[in-house]
Amino acid sequence: MELGDLFEYSNESKMYESKHKENFYKADDESVSEIKSSYSSEFQISVQYAKTLLKEGYLEEVSEEEKSSPFVNIFDEIDTLLNQYKAGLETIDKDMAELPACVRVERQTVLSNMITLLEHLKSLKK
Numbered sequence: 001m002e003l004g005d006l007f008e009y010s011n012e013s014k015m016y017e018s019k020h021k022e023n024f025y026k027a028d029d030e031s032v033s034e035i036k037s038s039y040s041s042e043f044q045i046s047v048q049y050a051k052t053l054l055k056e057g058y059l060e061e062v063s064e065e066e067k068s069s070p071f072v073n074i075f076d077e078i079d080t081l082l083n084q085y086k087a088g089l090e091t092i093d094k095d096m097a098e099l100p101a102c103v104r105v106e107r108q109t110v111l112s113n114m115i116t117l118l119e120h121l122k123s124l125k126k
Helices: 047-055 064-068 074-090 101-123
Strands: 008-010 015-027 034-045
Touching (some): 015 074, 034 047, 074 101
Antiparallel strands (some): 015 034
């Protein structure tokens, strides 16, 4: 389990459950090869064990308000933005054909810099 993962009580199993799924995708700059992977896990703990973990400070109770704001894994968000910016970079000439060249160059520079920044941040993942 990782900080921020949630256990929810299941009436069906009469246990607290936590499910996690993570996807990874990367294509090299020349789009010659791509890497895809997926990871999923499911944890179940008894009510008594949850109480023990809560008492010992390993778990904390979360209100319904806190649960409603979805947890966003920053590295998933980085992947989403990278895909968005790379797609935007590929279609600049078509999307901005009617605009002056200086505007297209500025957009290309901004997207390239954002991609560089996000790739650096992604490389920090342990």
